[in-house]
Amino acid sequence: MLQTEFEFTLPKGYVDDEGRLHRQGVMRLATAADEILPLKDPRVQTNPAYLTVIVLSRVILRLGDLPDVNPRIIEGLFLEDLLYLQDLYQRINGGGGYTLKTKCPQCGQEVTVEVTNPGA
Numbered sequence: 401m402l403q404t405e406f407e408f409t410l411p412k413g414y415v416d417d418e419g420r421l422h423r424q425g426v427m428r429l430a431t432a433a434d435e436i437l438p439l440k441d442p443r444v445q446t447n448p449a450y451l452t453v454i455v456l457s458r459v460i461l462r463l464g465d466l467p468d469v470n471p472r473i474i475e476g477l478f479l480e481d482l483l484y485l486q487d488l489y490q491r492i493n494g495g496g497g498y499t500l501k502t503k504c505p506q507c508g509q510e511v512t513v514e515v516t517n518p519g520a
Contacts, residue, residue: 416466
């Protein structure tokens with residue numbers, strides 16, 4: 401069965417207007433519409449970097465106990481959390497894994513490790 405939703409925990413968390421911290425959430429797989437429709441948004445046309453904000457606000461189903469995840473919420477994330485969500489989005493929607501170069505903890509030799517898609 402295809403996994404379409406992925407739970408996550410933000411490194412820092414979103415602090416709402418009342419000072420409550422929201423860290424746990426759920427992101428779903430993106431659809432073609434999630435990538436295409438935001439291109440019509442005037443904020444994206446003015447600033448292409450805003451595409452990330454719109455797309456993430458579409459694919460994040462839940463963040464803590466917030467009633468809605470909208471662009472304003474994504475704008476209010478700490479940078480570390482935004483980068484975390486961008487990476488998660490790429491991993492679950494990219495269709496594959498990625499490669500890490502690291503050192504073996506036992507011998508110290510550099511090795512390449514394949515990390516597979518968590519949804520695969």
